Amino acid sequence: MALETGALLDGKYRILHEVGRGGMSIVYMAINEKANKTWAVKEVRKDGVLDFEAVRQGLIVETEMLKKLRHPYLPSIIDIIEDESTLVIVMDYIEGIPLSKVLSEYGAQPQEYVIEWGKQLCDVLSYLHAQTPPIIYRDMKPSNVMLKPDGNLALIDFGTAREFKERKVEDTTCLGTVGYAAPEQFGGLGQTDARTDVYGLGATLYHLVTGLNPGSPPYEMKPIRTVNPRLSSGFEKILLKCTQRNPEDRYQQCFDLRYALEHYEEIDERYHRKQKRRLLIFSLALLTSLAFLVGGFWTGRESQKLTSDYYEQKLDEAKQSTDYQKKLELYELCIDMPDKGGVPDAYLGMIQLFKEGDARFSVEEANILNRQIKTHLKDLKGNPRDFSDLCFEVGKLFWYYYDYGTEAGDNQIARMKGAIDWFDDAVRYAPEQTEKTTMATVYAAIGTFYRDIAIKTIEGADKGLYKPFFDQLKELIGTVAADKEESEIVRLELLELGRSALQQYAGRFKADGILEIDMLNMCETISQINRGLTTTTRKTEEMKSEIRDRIIETRKAIKAVFVSGGED
Amino acid sequence: MEFIVSASTDIGNTKRTNQDSYHVRVYRTGEGRVVFAVLCDGMGGFDYGEIASAYVVRSFFSWAGERLAGVLASDHPDQWLRSDWNSLIEYCNGAIARFASRGKHVIGTTLTAMLITQQRYSIVNVGDTRAYEIAEKLCQLTKDQTVVAQEVREGILTPDEARRDPRRNILLQCVGASEEVHPDFFFGETRENAVYMMCTDGFRNELSEEEIFQSLHPDRLTAWEVSGETERALINLVKQRQERDNISVITIKTF
Structure with missing residues (x-):
């Protein structure tokens, strides 16, 4: 057929x-x-x-x-x-997108959504478990759940679970194929039953609400509030109970879990405090509504204006403060204010904060920034010009300051890779072409070169890539590195990038038709800019003197390529 | 520093095919002689595991042919290795998954690749193939990416329980059958008069650490004939002890 x-x-x-x-x-x-x-x-x-x-x-x-x-x-x-x-x-035919795609595009999902989805999945699993004989799904993961346009879910793909069950124990298998399998699914540890699906559902909800895949390193499910302190402690307890190793310690049925999800606020630590507050709020609300009976429809506009003032006030406070933690909290507060998620100011403040001090953009800081931007993506995209500028700033933050993988020393390549998508977005969302988008295009192209070059060489498809790369480097050095207004770290990083590329790829540049004189000229430009650069910190002083020392070797490397007449 | 390199493999007692693949090669570079060794333990029905393991080994060697010298000549070889190997693994993972999607079977492979230069060693590891350093003691350089090893690290299982656990063959990830692969990297200084050993789980399951340490001690492996004989003797011992898997081992002695 x-x-x-x-x-x-x-x-x-x-x-x-x-x-x-x-x-x-x-x-x-x-x-x-x-x-x-x-x-x-x-x-x-x-x-x-x-x-x-x-x-x-x-x-x-x-x-x-x-x-x-x-x-x-x-x-x-x-x-x-x-x-x-x-x-x-x-x-x-199920229309919609899988939750795995929602996660990869928008990151961690709001808690209220995840809890609502959890309840729906409990319903469908309970239905399956109620069949005779019970159907155990065994393969719960975001890619098996479709989010339909009406906001409801559909559980798809029944094929894979069974396959796993019948696997021989002595054969080596790979966890990556089985979603978030419960310990008993590996065989030898008892039968799978409804509680196996409780585990899978717990792991799925964990992934959705934290954005962290429990099936990727470090392969663990931490209490969710260690990932995001704003989440509910009640929900945290529920997820911990779902994912206990021993099935006896989990919810025994999906409807038990559903009940817990319906009442998660009641097991929340804040619940009792909140209860008291509620009474107070109710009385206040009663009073104000009485008061506004007179004022009528003014209330809406009034509250809007108040938020705006409050935003400015807190933003100012953040700028004034000298305490890192306080500043960060205030910026996050501003971003989270209703209707303010799309305003770039607080994000830009945060970026400035992450550059300051140690001049290092840490992995934790990157997580915070990523989470905030992903959470408010819709609002941010509402203003493409600002969003494009913001992406450009984030791209530069990654490119010049990202502190990933410190054990391997200064990881320039990881930094550039981390920046590519941001520069791409800066170009994509810009309403018109500007100097910034031109820069962003160049940055993205250089980053992509570094990302793909290893694969291109084994495919034998690297020839012809070196010339554009050389031109882009030249462009960046001629503009950004030569720009006295630019920060010293940025300028020095670029000089070093150009120098190390010349050293490593002199042979390939030659094969792509770059002349000796062009390479030596770039060397000279780097050397000149470096000499004229004033440094103010020990770190930048070290960078400067390293470039000064190493450029001699680089010049030799270029000359060697042309003397020997061979490539490399 | 000089190297004595040897490698052996055996289909073992019960399998119909040998799905292990490896390759070892000594390169002369501007930074002196270096050894590059790649060992993969494939999995999947019929011969498909071998397709995966051989593919990864070949990809790593075509990379080495093109890029190794340049990477070693660069200012930050460690970060280049990390970056290149990461991309290579991602690439192989996608290629194997695409191939696997044509048939029913899940196909994948572990990977341990080790580069030994005059100064440093660099290892990338996915799954449960291992690299060891044998000098005055036996030292495991890699960390198994298996469910039981993870639980030992978390303090849930003791190493002894892990050996008997029915889940001992479940890998956390492998190249070809994981959505994303997150390899572990290990870097260190190359020691003179040491043996660097790489092996699949079939080789080590039935051997004690003491046996490995005694038989593959650097003082014993004085020539490559000796290395080869020792490897084969250990493989035979493992087979007598009823190991069911394919068995592979690589030894690199420095002196």
């Missing part, structure tokens, strides 16, 4: 296009022309499967079972069609 675009399946379903590819199957979108309704068609190709009979048995049992299921958060299976070469399953 082997499906292809345009084919008519079973006289009913017209195959439109491929929408996804799994371990052993391809999913197409199809339309039933008579009923004008779209379906998803999953094709399991027999030639792609080594032991098809086993798979087929499993699939038939499974799909027969799934065919009977009807739940708003599950795709319904409509039809199963089989012939010699393929097995085809026709089911609801």
